[in-house]
Amino acid sequence: MTLHAEIRVARGEFDLSLDLTVEPGEVVALLGPNGAGKTTALRAISGLLPLGDGRIALDEEVWDEPPRTFRTPDRRPIGVVFQDYLLFDHLNCLENVAFGLRARGVDKHAARAEATRWLDTVGLSSYARSRPRSLSGGQAQRVALVRALATSPSLLLLDEPLAALDASTTLHVRAELGQHLDRFPGHTLLVTHDPLDAMVLADRLVIVEHGRVVQEGRPTEIARRPRTDYVAQLVGLNLYRGRASGNTVSLSEGGTITLAEPASGPVHVAFPPTAVSLYPEAPSGSPRNTWPATVTGIEQHAHTVRVRLTATPAGPTTLLADITPAAVADLHLSPGQPLHASLKATEIHTYPV
Structure with a gap:
């Protein structure tokens, strides 16, 4: 199945118009400066922002096509890792990971068993009863990632997933995240302004400036043949x-x-x-x-x-x-x-x- 997104959104004087596709097992990075429209695109794909025009579909499963169709976020098979992770402070790590499963009707015991398995895959089983505030930045990022993956989403959305980490932690966590994405069979869309994150983690880059796609291709191609001043500065x-x-x-x-x-x-x-x-x-x-x-x-x-x-x-x-x-x-x-x-x-x- 292929994710097809034709995103047309107008917000005040800002106009976003971009088309993108994501194949199964592919990591696509949406890269651009602040205000380029990256987060708006992510919100539209996740269902947090309805399209003004266009179409978002996973093959023939239409998620948004004004004015006839609109699926709310809970009816889209997606997992999201936010920039600040947004873990629930009142829940321990185990319950954070189990939350999405419980919200989809999975039995409490089955959800906890699955959450335990996911925490074990990222080496955090000993932190199952810990609250998010006791975690390091890298640990919180891993909990947020497995919370998103536990529901077996078709699409994984990563919104600046390493931005909250300090420089000494980023290198290790970036490599670890890359290993998890390599194993993820679904579609992954990474939204970032960091060229290193995009170059290391993504199979394909889509560069957005002023609400429009200005260049796309494999990281090596983009690095070798930039087409705008912004892209040249990135590489x-x-x-x-x-x-x-x-x-x-x-x-x-x-x-x-x-x-x-x-x-x-x-x-x-x-x-x-x-x-x-x-x-x-x-x-x-x-x-x-x-x-x-x-x-x-x-x-x-x-x-x-x-x-x-x-x-x-x-x-x-x-x-x-x-x-x-x-x-x-x-x-x-x-x-x-x-x-x-x-x-x-x-x-x-x-x-x-």
Whole structure:
């Protein structure tokens, strides 16, 4: 069975219009900036927000199709893990996991037995009688996940499932969540603004900006060929648009870039910040892709330093360069400092607009 969602929702001045599908066993990440419409889409699929127009169906089982059909959330085979988990503080972990089963009419003893089995699968059987407030963030996330899975949902909705965790916990819990999703036979929709969560957990990404899908595909495809500035920032690439003629691209924003391999027509030009080198003076040999530039920002990124630059009209108007802390010291970098930026043509990637 395939989940088909044609979502049309208008809320004030915001208009959401997106189509998506999720196959059995597939994890699809809905990724976008705040205000893009991700949560609105999740609310519509879960039944918390009726469609203005469109259709949501699991194969031929229609959940929402105005004005004829609307299934309330309790009549949709879904499980939801919310950003803040929303565990019931007055219930212990066992009763939290059993809650959905009891709500669907399962006998109390059978529901508790099934809840015990699920807690055991995530290593929390010893916390069955504990209240949520005594759990760590990672433990609460696991209880919320098995509470959602215990009802054997056809669709699992994950709303920013790792956002409430601290950085030291996220890496382990992300890996653990990925293992559970690999075993889940149903459909999974992950809503997130975190590109790492999406890249690690999802089989396919759907990128949403301003209520519209701007790009979708496998994570490796998205990372290699971003199509908007937002996506380029997510995957850490410099991205420009222009028209190629032979080994030269005339950029839409002005300036040119020289390619190692010829191309033609409208193209995207992408390259990693590591392809950009910085020099206090123009490098010898005067390679074609070298431009005077000015430092506008300096940020620490793990073991490298990201330098933001503006270049002269001869090249890209803005550039990102990743260099080592030692290079920062050698160059005595500071905002406003003039430099020369050089780009390796062999690391430039072009693809059609």
